[in-house]
Amino acid sequence: METLDPDLLRTFLAFVDSGSLAQAAANVGRSPSAVTAQMQRLEEIVGEPLLAPQGRGRGLTPAGEDLVGHARRILAVHREAWLALKGARAAGRVAIGTTQDFADSGLPDLLRAFASSHPRVRIELRVGRSAELAQALQAGSLDLAIVMR
Template sequence: MRMIDPELLRTFLAFAEGGSLARAAEAVNRSPSAVTAQMQRLEAQVGEPLLAPAGRGRSLTPTGEEFVAHARRILDAHRDAWLSLKGARADGRVVLGSTQDFADTTLPALLRRFARSHPRVRLDLRIGRTKELTAAYEQGQIDILLAMRQTSSADELLILREAMIWLSSEHRMTSANTDLALAVLDPPCGFRTAAISTLEAINRPFRIAATSPSLSGLRAAVLSGIAITVRTDRFLGTGIVPAPRQLDLPALPIAEFSLRLRLNAEQVSVDLAALLADELPRLPTGA
């Protein structure tokens, strides 16, 4: 029976999720030529073409599309076995700091998976705003940080780029003929800055209709229908939808989040950070 190198599968999934060899190369931290060579090796092991020419790039063949699910299952089993062997006897404490964007969406499933493989490890969660979490991380109070990216850093394991979108209540539409009512977090906030600067750039009249220090307060303001806001699609669901097209809102920049691991962190922190780095790019963001 042929054995498939997990690294080849990771690169293949990076291509399937990114849609190009260049994005796959960035995701796995290899050159495009190295990624091409890996795909050729994988095709040789599978015995079928997985990628086909498509214009100037490549696309998945029907076999490649079918193989995506198999690759994910193989890597999931590989990851679970690796974590279980390393974590069964591990103990200690991990302090994870995260913004609520992730705590409300993808983190619970990943933490449940980590807890199964590391049953003796104590997990301390700190959910909050990027500024406060980053300060605590830099003071050595947090082992792993998942928050909005401030600057490039040598301890970054992963950078997630997600589109900012305008969001509103599904029950009420703000009129396009009045000053646009905004709900925003208290400063400093990258989403607040993006919303205001984007509107100012096109001279679109607006007013701050609601502010909050927390995402729960922001959600309440949007659900009430008094204002729209800017987040990523992680904020969708439970009555919050993309803002209606008739508002004719301008395009927004990309939000960047980073996963950072404290230098000289304990092995249990390294294990959890590795799981997050591998799985966060693969999981859906929306509710």
């Protein structure tokens, strides 16, 4: 049984997300011919075409469309495993400052994911105004500031 190489899946998703092989090549830092070769290798592994001519470019075949969801899940699990293994060794403290706008929206989920993959890192969160957080960052009391300007 062959396996689905994460590098091939990353390149495949770069094509899916950008819509072109040339842009996918730029996104993954490879030449267009290298990306084409990677897609051909992935098609060999899967056993059927994933891309088909569509106008001036290429589009996904039904098999390609099926692979998109699997590729995203495989890479997500791959990344989670890597982070869990690497994060288990990371220790210390990270001080983050943010405005209320960000503290209320997507930040809680991001911090939860970070905390689960880096259990030995203590997160200190400070919510405040952009100007005061920028000063705290300059002074070194914050490691990261997420502000409006």
